[in-house]
Amino acid sequence: MTHALTTWAGSHTFTGGPVVHPRTVAEVAQVVAGARHVRALGSRHSFSDLADSPGTLVVLDRLDVPTVVDAAARTVTVGGGVRYGDLARDLHAQGWALHTMASLPHIAVAGTVATATHGSGDTTVNLAAAVRGLELVGAGGQVRTLTADDPELAGSVVALGALGVVTRVTLAVEPAYDVAQEVWLDLPWTTALERLDALTSSAASVSLFTDWRGDRVGQVWRKHRVTPGVTWRLPEPGDELAGARRAPGPVHPVPGADPAACTTQGGAPGPWHERLPHFRLDHTPSAGQELQSEWLVPRAHAVAAIGAVRDLAPLVSPLLQVSEVRTVAGDDLWLSTAAGGDRVALHFTWHPRRAEVDAALPVLEAALAPFDARPHWGKLFAATGDALRAVHPRWDDARALLARRDPDGVFTNDFLRRTGLRD
Ligand SMILES: Cc1cc2nc3c(=O)[nH]c(=O)nc-3n(C[C@H](O)[C@H](O)[C@H](O)COP(=O)(O)OP(=O)(O)OC[C@H]3O[C@@H](n4cnc5c(N)ncnc54)[C@H](O)[C@@H]3O)c2cc1C
Known part of the structure; x- marks a missing residue:
């Protein structure tokens, strides 16, 4: 089905559909389990066909997941579709802060970390590096929780939507400043x-x-x-x-x-x-x-x-x-x-x-x-295949992880094939 949904900048018109707005993680799981092809859309601030799919497009803007601060662990767990600007106001009101923000607060948490979005600072890691855990709905509609000590977490944060729909993200927080x-x-x-x-x-x-x-x-x-x-x-x-x-x-x-x-x-x-x-x-x-x-x-x-x-x-x-x-x-x-x-x-x-x-x-x-x-994964570039593999030392590990977790290519799209991350 073709429709007029585009990236924020109008740089790509999404070809997939239908577009669904699940309200619960169980609904997300149902959508993913029933789809031959499916992908999550964030706030659509990427510029290419990165988020597109030949099938269902899942938007988490109505997902009913509470924002929960764990003061002892210094983390916040938030729904994947929440915008950083909204999360930040919420955190600040409770006396907490994130270590950095991108140039704009309009972007959704799961989409942002999926592309290694960054702010600035010599000692400031990107927004993805603040992730301490993920809940994601993988192939077959399986809901998985990855905690900080899970060896797959480092391969699953900047995953370009290729591992499934991230429904909850746990981020490091610090006292407000x-x-x-x-x-x-x-x-x-x-x-x-x-x-x-x-x-x-x-x-x-x-x-x-x-x-x-x-x-x-x-x-x-x-x-x-x-x-x-x-x-x-x-x-x-x-x-x-x-x-x-x-x-x-x-x-x-x-x-x-x-x-x-x-x-x-x-x-x-x-x-x-x-x-x-x-x-x-x-x-x-x-x-x-x-x-x-x-x-x-x-x-x-x-x-x-x-x-x-x-x-x-x-x-x-x-x-x-x-x-x-x-x-x-x-x-x-x-x-x-x-x-x-x-x-x-x-x-x-x-x-x-x-x-x-x-x-x-x-x-x-x-x-x-x-x-x-x-x-930058979310912006426009020309490199494909070997050129990308040459600059990402863990490329083969990432490729193997995506293939193992999504053997039927439910989350695969043209972008992933062009880059060589999926066949
Ligand atoms: C005006 C503007 C300013 C920007 N400034 C910066 C900046 O300062 N620093 C920087 O690094 N980048 C910047 N960017 C780029 C932007 O941060 C990235 O493109 C980011 O990915 C946008 O997040 P999004 O939620 O819109 O993701 P989308 O574009 O919607 O999606 C990006 C990817 O994430 C996946 N995804 C989205 N939601 C989920 C989910 N719930 N589960 C699993 N996968 C998901 C999608 O499938 C897709 O692969 C800017 C972009 C714009 C338009």
Whole structure:
């Protein structure tokens, strides 16, 4: 059945159906047990056919699962369809926090961790690495619970929907904290590259926004962690910001866009979940009319990889709304883009010019190939099969796990076949 359901950005029209909204885990199990092909949809903020299926599409936005904090274990268990922004408000009201958030709070928990979505920070692991347990409805409608000590958990978190429908996610939490956010403009690239480590370690989260043209980085966003109730002042800028100037007022990363959509800047501390994302829950994040891509390279290659993209500015910049450079700490999740060590993420928010973007992707990937670049699973990339296997050391283990847990390919789709994760 064809219908008009699309990804958030309109970049892919889902071909599967029907779309169902189960209210209980038992209903999810019934749907999965009765389907030849089925997949879970999250908040549809990925850009490709990643979430599509030739069969039923399961949306968990009405799933009746309570959010439960375990203060002793420092975890929260939440329904897979809950948006991070809603979870964050709930947690904050109870005095708890997540360690990081993505640039937007609109995305659903299970879909977010399935693609190794990340925020920013030298010592900040991605959102998937906070997972301490999963409940998922696998092939045949079997409900399985994976706890932190389950050897399959590391292969099951960033699983791209290929193991089934994740109905509950248990995440690590910590006591609530505040964050102060400040923005700097026009940092010389020479300073940024010479002092990259000092720059990215100068706050809990640092983002560089650029169009790769010229000799200056357009914006540097810094998010500082603040202990609530303690007198705090913005740190004086060090050498890492030499030549930059403080933003005189609120800015949006996309040139010309309204900063009203952005979280509070200017250095005033506020609740973590109102500063860690760049965009407000009640506004459209980013540009709306857009495509996105991102590659993550090991920290050791950061400067060279940035140089390689700057060399491609004549190709890349005309297609670009803005790029963002962030850091992500390493983790041990099999298909994570940060598996095995710290990475630098090079992100591209494109104009919605699909054919031209599609043509640019292999050129960018060729330029980044010497740097062991891993594409973000939820964004647009060209690499397939062997190229992906070459940059994911646990690829064969992941592939074997997916085949063992779903021998009949109930959750298989074109995306998984194209990548080579499924036959
Ligand atoms: C404006 C914008 C800003 C973004 N910012 C960031 C950012 O800061 N950092 C970053 O890393 N990424 C970012 N992304 C990418 C985004 O975080 C990912 O694409 C993420 O996967 C979106 O989550 P979702 O719930 O929309 O997933 P969907 O796109 O709906 O699905 C993604 C995958 O998860 C699977 N899935 C969804 N729900 C379930 C479930 N219940 N059980 C099992 N599998 C499931 C789907 O089958 C699919 O394979 C951004 C995207 C947009 C549009």
